[in-house]
Amino acid sequence: MQVQLFVQSLLWELFTKGASTPETRPSEEAPVPSATVLQGPISEMKAMPWNWTCLLSHLLMVGMGSSTLLPRQPPPPSPKRSFVTFRGEPAEGFNHLVVDERTGHIYLGAVNRIYKLSSDLKVLVTHQTGPDEDNPKCYPPRIVQTCNEPLTTTNNVNKMLLIDYKENRLIACGSLYQGICKLLRLEDLFKLGEPFHKKEHYLSGVNESGSVFGVIVSYNNLDDKLFIATAVDGKPEYFPTISSRKLTKNSEADGMFAYVFHDEFVASMIKIPSDTFTVIPDFDIYYVYGFSSGNFVYFLTLQPEMVSPPGSTTKEQVYTSKLVRLCKEDTAFNSYVEVPIGCERSGVEYRLLQAAYLSKAGAVLARTLGVRPEDDLLFTVFSKGQKRKMKSLDESALCIFILKQINDRIKERLQSCYRGEGTLDLAWLKVKDIPCSSALLTIDDNFCGLDMNAPLGVSEMVRGIPVFTEDRDRMTSVIAYVYKNHSLAFVGTKSGKLKKVLLT
Template identity: 55%
Template structure:
């Protein structure tokens, strides 16, 4: 498939025909069962970078190189909007569209670096890499361009072209019409042009002169943080990469990766080490006095995982909440870290899924602030403060909601906030994560660098009840890593994955791939149970009358067990009464039939816990046993008259004595056959041998 698409790459701008390709990928589950078709969307130019999903309509927005797409929830292309190439040169500041530039200009691809839905204004914010990193505002309905502010320095966010390094959080204002946009971005050494972290005004009118201006600015302080030039002169490669941003209560948080200036030697020839941080600001702190950052990571069996790959804010299901000792409505943070502190761009494939509670993060930050306000230690933020400043003693009361003063800030944590390691992957290299609560079960989904998705059940943080990897799927071409935007559909039935080549819509469960009760419940998929009378593996809400006793099995010990007596009869015996006993069956008052592997059905009569059936007539036995040797084993099924489905089966044998041509084979078999001495025939019925000749039924 890919080579075919590759031939469509790089069309000329003048006669561009963009064909969004919707393909139905048949991808095998790597556990068991049937292949499953996943809907997917692949634009011919590839270069996908970001995904956003509308929380009401379920419509899908895709950011790519030079394009923004709008797709339906089943990934049919609805609209497209071209964002590039743009005549540009990244040395031109301001961009050539604003003033002439002495540098050579060329057609430059525009990489989508930020894709956010601004629900309050019914628009999409799409920020690119060209023209010093300006943003477009697109109407959600049809991607019509509402505006593209590009005249003022505040409109230029960063000319860095690497996607997956910039993060934005929209905070809807409680007090006025304008919202705020917190933006974190790497700056590629251009600290005179771009802050690394800032809070901007989001105006309702896209052409408003205040659009993207700092929430607060005077001659001394503003809603921004710049990387100091001293830091860049000492460490020219220093930058901050914003991996994930979110708001919780009255705070906005970022998970970042940056050069570790403590471990990396200033001369460029030495090895580079990176550290991951969690950054926190109060959403209403326009002067950034509340800025705190802490190193973050997790450790398992003495191995440190310090390179943040992705994170996802969620709530725990009941079982996990109980294990953590928190309530189900508290925020928790799932994270994926790669091992060690080297190779930011190509981290080791050894990776860890870890868990943090926001309660614990807030406690650690509060303890650090309280300690500093007691005058203990230093501010400990070497990349931001070019000299070590001591904490100042102050009688202020520091509670959970403290948002800083003009002293004892910005503040760095001196110890690492350690997460709880849940699952270690040494094979595939986890790259992304999302999680949700399904009926009290917490399910984490992780994407990997080789295009797989792992489904992991996390119901406990106890070492005696570890997280369980219960399914491992291929969801995209093996050479394409799953990127960070792993997002659920609003109804939580599907999860969307993104690689640089395609968007895929993957069901959160594929219960139907399991064809027996044992397989279904042995899979440990918390979504799946056995719908008894429909003989299928499904969610409980897809099983008719599932709340009635024994109609829906959620534990393998509840699978139906069937026995029959006798277990075998001769092919010459007609309409023998069989007694079946079934365990774990629901009310069968609607009636059952006995089905002999689909050859013939007979009526079942229910008396208490027993079902009485007649075996087939001799005439009907012939097609079942013809040319099958001395025995024919069939499945004897119970078939529900209510659903028309067979729902329990047991092995049943028709044996044929007459095929034996020697005394030994006749009487040494497993079945009650008799050898007539003089006529040399083997028979089930001893009366077939005349009295005078006698018979043999043991080895004589």
């Protein structure tokens, strides 16, 4: 079953795929992990049309089945290998992939379809999701009330695909009708529910290429929560950029996707202020990855900012990679903090986040980093620079962040703000530039904020540890896991290559 687990993010991301700030640098004396790369020619991969081919290589060959560690010297060229493949309809693209940890079944979110595949990529069930008549300007969508905008046949692009293990269902959200979601039974993709009659049911109005990310937080005896983060595509009045929603046991319950808390003044959400768009008209927060760890939920983002280059009085737009953190139990979102992240090697700045994955350190890498084997590490891929979000440069770096160090930096920032030092320092609140307020209280590792000094930004960038760089074939995806105490990372590149990196 472990094979299916580690392919969950890697396979799919292989196919589909900030502002200058002060920084927090790792200690000059801190040991730096070494990286050994094994790259085999995968010529079959290059020949396939990536947008509609799903491929499962011999995972035992590239990952868990190997009984020896990676060689220190590059191996001789490998012969061509055969692959198990699944191909969808020529006109459709694949968007998301999740793997059931218990069965190994693969769920594939595509344009106008959801597939259930066996672990060897045989089609078990197909569920149709589109196309249908729609117009993105119809709010509420036409299935709720008559829309005066012209309707056209529109594809339903899968925007989010999550497994709700407690209720044995799949949450599949699309681009039609302002981002409504279907709840499908895992066994046969039977539709259990499709709430659409309330504004809380419209999770994202973002266009087909926009980003949506969800994290489910489970509880033993209570309904689970869904933290959902989305680009708002210029419609902040309709869509919060981050919110927490109820996941009711009954898939047809009226409260499905309702905000966890909502009254006249406070809700479980963060909205981008409308006056932010007067400073940066195309402002949005683009979500790259999300996960939960300990008492917190995290999202990794790209955000545009206006900065003045050194020696210049004019401002230009750049993109900053930021980590956003929220307490799982914070219903009012007073715990919202974001911190810029980046990476640097040999004087080259890598600041545009491409992909990320949370894993454990493992015993060998833990000794090098001075952490515990069970500590969380964030494996990230950045491309060079800050300006070219849509057409990133080919120079890229694989970097590691120790999650505890990021949390320590956030705690320091919270402590200083509650001493009344500085401002909230949030780029999309700069037009208000709200000063921090002083309060006498103890802020520990699990502090979840008050109805003051929130949302909060960290000005100093936390730098990751660069372990591997690629100058010509940009890395676009990453996954990592621990095998026999060794930490392994797998990265996919723009050209379709798969690289296995041993970190020691």
